Amino acid sequence: MMEQTTIALLSGGVDSATAACIALEDGQKVIGLSFDYGQRHLKELQAAKDLAKDLNLEDHLTIKINLSSWGGSSLTDSSQTIPTKGIQKNIIPNTYVPGRNTIFIAIGLSLAEARGANRIALGINAMDYSGYPDCRPDYLETYQELAKLSSKVGREGKGISLWAPLLNWKKTKIFKEALRLKVPIEKTWSCYQGGIKPCGKCDSCRIRDQALEIIGRKDLCSQNI
DSSP, rough: OOEEEEEEESSSSHHHHHHHHHHHHOOOOEEEEEEEEESOOHHHHHHHHHHHHHTTTTTEEEOOOOGGGGSTTTTTTTTHHHHHHOOOOOOTTTTTOOTHHHHHHHHHHHHHHHHTTEEEOOOOOOOSSSSOGGSHHHHHHHHHHHHHSSSHHHHHOOOOEEEEEETTHHHHHHHHHHHHHHOOOOGOOOSSSSSSSSOOOOOHHHHHHHHHTTOOOOGGGGGGG
């Protein structure tokens, strides 16, 4: 059987690292792809670099796309305040970055076709998340159709799969899987703030810490790493 290749969109967080590890366990050759998009939490890029090395990925690329040029998100515009009061039901928070996943996946598709990869691993999750529109099943299903129509390999019937193994998992299940796969969770970065240490207050820190406390791994919570 010919070796298959996965392009893993590697943010530096536990979700994308876990998805990459599942691909490795499946016997796939994995190439990491990260983005410097003008985010205030640049520390996640160092985390992605460290993870790529620890996981012994085939290659790891970091692409610069300055989405902060036009802002529109508290992650790319320092004049906006990152919310710290927890997730508000039916409200998409200002940490949503306009078009982020759409752009990242498009570049991932280009890399995948150029490198002969058969799928792109996405760490997106539609269960314990902040309600982002580009982390939902209908978004992924529709983008998959576009991916098939927009590429040479897709038109030839060998389309690239948009693979999101964690899409319908609870955060607690993701952390349990990360522990089983020996993901170095202490090296991952989830916090939206650009500080030296995680803030423990933003939505991402709250979701992470709550799940870790539930599974009895408070030692890996934001204030303990």
